[in-house]
Amino acid sequence: MSSARRILVVGYPAAEALDIACVVSTLQIANYVRGRHEYRVELAALSGGMIRTATGLTLQADAPLERVKGPLDTLVVSGGIGYMSAMEDQQLVAHVRRLARESRRVASVCTGAGVLAAAGLLDGRRAATHWDHAEFLSTRFPAVRFDPAPIYLVEDSLCTSAGVTAALDLCLSFIESDTGPDVARAVARQLVTYMQRPGNQAQMSVFTATTPRNSVVRQAVEFIETHLGENLTPALVAQRVGVSERHLSRLFTRELTVSAARFIRRRRTSAAAQLLADTDLTQDAVAARVGFRTVETMRQAFQHLYGVSPSHFQATQRSTRHA
Template identity: 55%
Template sequence: MRRVVVVGYPAAELLDIACVTSTLIMSNLFGAAPPYDVSFATLGGRPVVCASGLTLAAQTVLEHETGPLDTLIIAGGIGCDDAAGNPLLIAHVRRLAAVTRRVASVCTGASVLAETGLLDGRRATTHWWHAPRLAARHPQITVDSDPIFIRDGAVATSAGVTAALDLTLAFIEEDHGAEVARTTSRHLVTYLQRPGNQAQMSMFVKPPAPDGPLSTLTAFIGANLCDDLSTPALARRAGTSERHLTRLFVKHLGSSPARYVREARLEAAARLLETTDLTMAVIAQRTGFGRAESLRQAFTSRYGIAPSAFRKSR
């Protein structure tokens, strides 16, 4: 058995825990061998009231856990600051990490892991909203708020909440192969996994541009990816100078016009790769890249994976 311990605490996020435990246990049904033996541990073995208000019973006492373990995972949640400030919890996480093959945190659980010193000198991620606080409190950690998850040696960190699912599927693929991970993913009714370096938050669900020319322009971009969307063309459509348009994009959207257009085209291409059987050439035409090779180069540069490989993983 691959022994996995998931560590929780008061006001932990239930989804952080369930994404890990349910996915690992489900993979046992589809060929994970040796299978995962998953336990939820808390200090004193006490039940915890999760951030949602639901009470979750512990299966094991954190203080009584001994190694060796295959994987130790620290959950996140709004109780992370209190957990990170609990010396007893930190001491036992540090103790177990020393006898564990692979250590990980999900979401704001990175704050707890950071207090153990295990992230020092490493690159790590966490929920995008929490990332600036983590970076300010732990300057010895290179905090990157963009990726879904990051692997740095035997330590892994994931972004917010459901990113735990992507990290867990990556662990399953690493341990048991792509077919077991793919089958587990299908039964979870999700795609296999988002690439680890995919952005945490889609540009299409970020706060919208303020009402006015910029809002109209971004709507036009999303609906007309095949058009001429160069900065001069967009400036003409907005009735402003290129320089002023760039200032507006940077101020309100945190991106130059060219970068915004590129991201919009890449996200549209990713959706078509996931949801259709269109050829690369057709997708390249529909999303404004023109040629399949241009799409391949842009996609690989952004996501670290070729479009064809991304499609196979859906």
């Protein structure tokens, strides 16, 4: 136990239970895989005691935050709907700032980035957070460049992640950095999850996007989903749903924050990613199935959306799914 990496997770009233659980469970499974205590994880809150999370579950803190002393390997601040009160709590923010100085690595999950920002730890930096809170946090902390797109970001010893289960991806990256890819891969298998989703993979993939409220956009999306392999163009989709191409683009931008053309490209890229991870199809076959004219066109789309090539994506995803 004396050689274990000490991880402190900071909770507060109305923190998100999954933000905490993803960190704790992922690192504890790493201990199981390693067969020894690689990580010693503690949960702390002001005054100690019970933490009533945003979901209504109550967690017992291991220690009062004000009594925790370093050194720490990693300090992780949870997110959750209580983050606005947490980042206004001067005592909590002061202890986060103090412990950050005594930590090798400092991280936040989801809206926990707001607490790091309140502590002045993100000034002049780019930070990931939940896509739905990035605009508010950008207004509240103009010295920080909050990015709603990536799953997680690592800048030197400061790490920030997107919403909720993105903590799992962040912790897998910690495990890989600390112990190597084989252990991280084994942990991913135990968790029955993807291994090493690229940190800059978009949070708002079409698999998680909300259903459009506008009926025309819904019809257009349904048509696109069922005709990906065809020669889809915004003009063709607009004709199919009975509006002008210009009006369709306005509707898509308003409802989905992207143009119809970009939505089609993203949808093809996401569909290709799923096929590369879940099947043994060649890249040529995948490109043809989802409507890319060439593998090179698919490669450019992958680089733009995920920041990696189709080959890299296939190698990392299939290493878990097909092992």
